[in-house]
Amino acid sequence: MTSPDSDEKLDPAVERMLRKLRSFAAFSGILMGFGFLALFGAIGYRVVVGWKSTPASIEGTIQLPKGADVRSAVVTGELIAVTVQREGVVETHFFDLATRAPRGVLTFASER
Helix, strand or coil: CCCCCCCCCCCHHHHHHHHHHHHHHHHHHHHHHHHHHHHHHHHHHHHHHHHHHCCCCCCCCCCCCCCCEEEEEEEECCEEEEEEEECCEEEEEEEECCCCCEEEEEEECCCC
């Protein structure tokens, strides 16, 4: 049994293999470091952008067509999307988030 302090040289093939393993380990460590940087960068970006884009509160009234039954309402970006059912027809009305002005209507119809 040899001690770790012995000055014996390793076989050249074993040395090459150890160098390869060290380089693979270094590459893996660098790749993992970049992965962590990307992850924390994405989280930080989302936190900062989330603070800027989320309004403190949304208040106001949106005028819908007479007889419209609201099914859902979603705030996305700078739009408010309100899905309503009126006279058996499903429609999604889009409104500007800042001014509450109508931006468009999308009507859904089933194929006959």
